[in-house]
Amino acid sequence: MTxxxxxxxxxxxxxxxxRLQQIRRALAxxxxxxTGRPHTVYVFVELDDPYSYLLCNYLKEFxxxxxxxxxxxxxxxxxxxxxxxxxxxxxxxxxDCRRLADELGIPFLDRGATxxxxxxxxxxxALVATAADADHADNVVQAITAWWRxxxxxxxxxxxxxxxxDAAEKMLANNQQLLTDLGHYNTATLHYGxxxxxxxxxxxxxxxxxxxxxxxxxxGLAPRIASIRQVMQPNLPIKPPAAGSNVPELEFFHSFRxxxxxxxxxxxxxxxxxxxxxxxxxxxxxxxxRGMRVPKAKLLYIVRDASREARRNDVPxxxxxxxxxxxxxxxxxxxxxxxxxxxxxxxxxxxxxxxxSNAVDVTGDEGLRKITAxxxxxxPDVIESLGDDSWRPLAEENRAVMMxxxxxxxxxxxxxxxxxxxxxxxxxxxxxLEELCxxxxxxxx
Numbered sequence: 001m002t003x004x005x006x007x008x009x010x011x012x013x014x015x016x017x018x019r020l021q022q023i024r025r026a027l028a029x030x031x032x033x034x035t036g037r038p039h040t041v042y043v044f045v046e047l048d049d050p051y052s053y054l055l056c057n058y059l060k061e062f063x064x065x066x067x068x069x070x071x072x073x074x075x076x077x078x079x080x081x082x083x084x085x086x087x088x089x090x091x092x093x094x095x096d097c098r099r100l101a102d103e104l105g106i107p108f109l110d111r112g113a114t115x116x117x118x119x120x121x122x123x124x125x126a127l128v129a130t131a132a133d134a135d136h137a138d139n140v141v142q143a144i145t146a147w148w149r150x151x152x153x154x155x156x157x158x159x160x161x162x163x164x165x166d167a168a169e170k171m172l173a174n175n176q177q178l179l180t181d182l183g184h185y186n187t188a189t190l191h192y193g194x195x196x197x198x199x200x201x202x203x204x205x206x207x208x209x210x211x212x213x214x215x216x217x218x219x220g221l222a223p224r225i226a227s228i229r230q231v232m233q234p235n236l237p238i239k240p241p242a243a244g245s246n247v248p249e250l251e252f253f254h255s256f257r258x259x260x261x262x263x264x265x266x267x268x269x270x271x272x273x274x275x276x277x278x279x280x281x282x283x284x285x286x287x288x289x290r291g292m293r294v295p296k297a298k299l300l301y302i303v304r305d306a307s308r309e310a311r312r313n314d315v316p317x318x319x320x321x322x323x324x325x326x327x328x329x330x331x332x333x334x335x336x337x338x339x340x341x342x343x344x345x346x347x348x349x350x351x352x353x354x355x356x357s358n359a360v361d362v363t364g365d366e367g368l369r370k371i372t373a374x375x376x377x378x379x380p381d382v383i384e385s386l387g388d389d390s391w392r393p394l395a396e397e398n399r400a401v402m403m404x405x406x407x408x409x410x411x412x413x414x415x416x417x418x419x420x421x422x423x424x425x426x427x428x429x430x431x432x433l434e435e436l437c438x439x440x441x442x443x444x445x
Contacts, residue, residue: 013359015300016307016318028193029213038069039215041206042191043137044179045144046076047124050097050109051188051199053148056141057106058200058225063137065222066207066215072137074127075175078185081293085408092406092421099420099428100200103231109150119155123147125163128171185297196301201424204229205308234267234430240276243437248416249278250429253402254348256331257286257324259306261411262352263315264423268413269345271426275433277415281344282398283335283391284410286324290399306356309423316357323355327362330386332395334368337385338377346375 032039043059045052063070083089094109101108123143130139146154182191190197190206197206207225210216250272254261272279288294294302303320310317323331331351338347350371354360360367365383372382402412405419412421413429415436420428 013319016303016320018307018311018318024194025209032193039067039192039210039213040069040071042071042073042178042182044073044075044175044184044187044189044191045140046187047074047120047144047147049077049187050093050101050148053144054097054100054104054106054200055188055190055203056144057104058203058228059137059141061222061224062203065217065225066210067217068210068215070137072140073175073178074124074140075172075179075187077187078176078180081295082185082298084287084292085403088403088406088408095406096420096425103428103431104200104228107149109148116152119159121165121168122159122163123155124172125165125168126158126161127163128168129161129163131171180297183297184301185295196304198301198305200228201232202305232424232427234271234427235434236271236274236430237434237437240274241437244276244433247275247277247433247436249280250433251280251282251401251414253282253284253398253407253410253412253414255284255286255410256328256348256351256355257288257322258410259303259310259317259320259356260423262356263306263309263313263317264411264426265345265349265352266315267313267423267426268411268429271430271433274430275437277433279345281335281339281348282401283332283348283395284399284402285332285395286328287409288324289328310356316353318357319359320356321354321359321361321367323362325363327355330368331362332391333386333388334372334377334382336388336391336394337381338372338375341377343375343377347371347377350374 043055045056059070062068077083079086098108100106127136127140127143130136133139143155143158145151146158179185179187179189182196184191184196186198188199190203192206192209195209197203203225207222250268252264252268254265269279284290307317309315321327335344335347338344351362354367354371355362360370362368362371368382369379372379402408402410402414405412405414405417407419407421409421411423412419413425415429415432418432420432
């Protein structure tokens with residue numbers, strides 16, 4: 001492992017300490033009490049970001065149930081290296097958010113009544129004009145809701161209201177700078193006490209934290225917010241349905257450097273097995289080895305978020321050794337040998353556990369041998385496989401297939417022409433397989 005990779009791994013390991021997180025939270029709450037401030041939650045939303053729209057559907061209940069100072073920040077997500085595939089992002093986001101909206105029971109965009117794009121700047125200007133009003137947050141929610149429900153008439157009324165476009169641009173820039181200063185890059189995000197929560201998927205973490213701090217106004221859970229976690233649970237059949245044999249294989253695009261890929265592995269395997277569907281693991285090179293940058297703010301959010309997701313899903317995590325470069329290449333080569341022995345599942349799981357939980361350096365033989373021994377691979381054959389570069393064109397083919405399918409990151413799941421991205425979409429994978437296997441056989445639990 002290079003000195004740079006070792007240093008980065010050491011710093012990330014220190015940040016992932018659960019004990020350190022508890023100390024940071026306690027200090028943040030102490031500062032809040034000493035200064036007499038309320039529980040302040042910053043919400044960063046973007047007018048034409050559908051994830052912001054989904055989040056906005058829960059903000060009223062959030063304020064009703066919790067004694068918080070909600071600071072609504074209308075802004076725009078950072079671009080350039082923070083959006084490595086801008087040509088694919090808009091369509092994927094719309095598809096993903098439509099699926100989420102359908103499952104959560106939230107009305108989504110009626111394309112037949114889409115608000116004209118030219119209304120956007122005027123609408124932003126009108127919203128900025130209400131920035132000092134007590135009901136500014138409500139106004140932003142109403143405007144975003146009208147936009148994403150295709151309510152052209154309401155959007156036109158908003159756009160016709162008095163507003164200063166120059167002032168709007170300035171406020172967007174100021175809020176974007178605040179977003180950066182607080183350490184994030186994306187919209188549909190909430191910031192509280194030094195920690196970030198992206199989208200409706202992570203709202204429950206913030207709710208749990210506020211409950212522990214005694215910020216709830218009333219006993220019991222906010223029902224609509226609580227329903228998010230209930231919806232996002234995979235339902236698996238007791239036994240594989242007969243129809244599963246006719247379902248296209250589940251393709252899992254995986255990177256050895258991605259903590260999210262590692263977190264998803266065993267859940268995806270369980271889902272595929274439960275439905276009797278073949279799982280085809282398709283490794284790709286990490287983004288940074290494909291010419292894509294991963295900025296520091298993005299890297300920090302990913303590893304911190306992966307850490308809490310690992311705890312929630314009982315996946316070993318917390319001590320990492322960055323395999324980027326030679327380490328990844330060695331794992332890619334050995335994967336092909338493991339696959340020839342029908343042990344590719346065990347190999348990717350053990351490799352992920354070694355990298356993300358046990359800080360095993362896979363750039364050398366000692367670390368690699370620990371992994372292959374647990375999988376039951378013959379070491380002389382492992383050494384021989386390291387000299388085989390046939391994995392390179394396969395990795396490129398996997399990348400090209402993934403990109404053509406409309407995704408650029410991992411973990412990506414493809415079943416036929418259906419594609420989803422993210423370890424937190426496992427429940428959607430199960431839901432889609434359930435629909436494909438809906439033949440009346442098998443009982444879901």
